[in-house]
Amino acid sequence: MDNVFQVAIQTLNRAGKLGGINPRVLDILQEPKRIQQFRIPLKLEDGSFQVFQAYRVHYCDALGPFRNGTRIRPDLSLDEIKALGLFMTVKHCAAAIPAGGAKGGIKADPSKLSSRDMEQLVRAFIRNLQPKGPWADVPGADIGTGEQAMAWMLDEYEQITGQHCPAALNDKPAILGGSLGGEEATGRGVFITLMAAAKDMGLDVSGSTAVVQGFGQVGSALADLLMQTGCRIVAVSDVYGGIYAEGGLDIAGLREHVAKTGKVEGFPGATPVSNEELFALDCDILVPAAVQSVIHQGNAAGVKARLIVEGANGPVTTEADAILHDKGVIIVPDVVANSGGATVCHFERTQGLTDQYWDLEKVNKQLENRILEAYRCAAQRAAEAGGVSLRDGAWIHALKMLEKAMKLRGWV
Numbered sequence: 001m002d003n004v005f006q007v008a009i010q011t012l013n014r015a016g017k018l019g020g021i022n023p024r025v026l027d028i029l030q031e032p033k034r035i036q037q038f039r040i041p042l043k044l045e046d047g048s049f050q051v052f053q054a055y056r057v058h059y060c061d062a063l064g065p066f067r068n069g070t071r072i073r074p075d076l077s078l079d080e081i082k083a084l085g086l087f088m089t090v091k092h093c094a095a096a097i098p099a100g101g102a103k104g105g106i107k108a109d110p111s112k113l114s115s116r117d118m119e120q121l122v123r124a125f126i127r128n129l130q131p132k133g134p135w136a137d138v139p140g141a142d143i144g145t146g147e148q149a150m151a152w153m154l155d156e157y158e159q160i161t162g163q164h165c166p167a168a169l170n171d172k173p174a175i176l177g178g179s180l181g182g183e184e185a186t187g188r189g190v191f192i193t194l195m196a197a198a199k200d201m202g203l204d205v206s207g208s209t210a211v212v213q214g215f216g217q218v219g220s221a222l223a224d225l226l227m228q229t230g231c232r233i234v235a236v237s238d239v240y241g242g243i244y245a246e247g248g249l250d251i252a253g254l255r256e257h258v259a260k261t262g263k264v265e266g267f268p269g270a271t272p273v274s275n276e277e278l279f280a281l282d283c284d285i286l287v288p289a290a291v292q293s294v295i296h297q298g299n300a301a302g303v304k305a306r307l308i309v310e311g312a313n314g315p316v317t318t319e320a321d322a323i324l325h326d327k328g329v330i331i332v333p334d335v336v337a338n339s340g341g342a343t344v345c346h347f348e349r350t351q352g353l354t355d356q357y358w359d360l361e362k363v364n365k366q367l368e369n370r371i372l373e374a375y376r377c378a379a380q381r382a383a384e385a386g387g388v389s390l391r392d393g394a395w396i397h398a399l400k401m402l403e404k405a406m407k408l409r410g411w412v
Contacts, residue, residue, distance in 0.1 A: 021403055147178065
């Protein structure tokens, strides 16, 4: 499988060349500005002992303070965190958010940890991280973390500093200063960009079929919204496997099934399908909404979808991107499509700093405005560069912003 950081750097350099970006800017972006690595020793509730590897990558802060994401999964690597830090840098630019790109993570399996173990682990992460607050570095949630984990992190930060500061951590519960609409934001953003791209293609979503790879927070929210349009969701999957139903899946029923069993497998009326088979299914729309590098050189030729919208970070490798582009498949890239979460995190920090909290209608409206503008800017840059892909258009747009900021700061 392709190294996700190498894929990100290839995309960076290709977009830089297409956009005529100052080579010094590209030199700066070849590696993160700062990498924190530390190990967390922990006595677990069952009496065992384990040492967990943890990371925080500060990629680039030309546009503002570092922000976002803390990922916990068993096969986490530093290269993955570096790639995600670069993606966040570009994503913030694409959505016109005045923030730098960062990512953190812990190499651990949350399914094998008790609630007490998880609490001790994420509190220790914050203690070792020693975050400096909302004007320097703002961690948020990602795979393996959520509102509860962020609530623990916020409390640990406030215990250390002796001050209440809701803007210091993102993705926390609303009662602790989080934003309404945060949990659904990424899935909603994917849906908004999907609808915009489909309109540009002349694709009627209400009469289309869709496949969603990854039925977690992002994929399930997207599936709900798609079903409301009349779109037929014929297959979904999770880490355990997938299911297929030619006539369409009952998403509400599937949600209940997953809540009871923890997986999509075994849903009544559906046929089992592997994650690899999922990508080759006959459908109009494909949404990879799980992890990186799942559509690659080995399976891209078999993709039948006309439109791919990246709900995950880096799900399509560089080689696969070229294959699909040559086939005429439209891909809405991750740095635009799944920027809804980062956008609402920006709203969350703004609300925390001002102590003025928004209603859900305002959050969703502002999200729609921001993400549609990001999509339009990517499309415009793609057209100006001679009809390159939306991915290249989005990266060119971001790099132009970073180039201007770095020049004004005197970096290049």
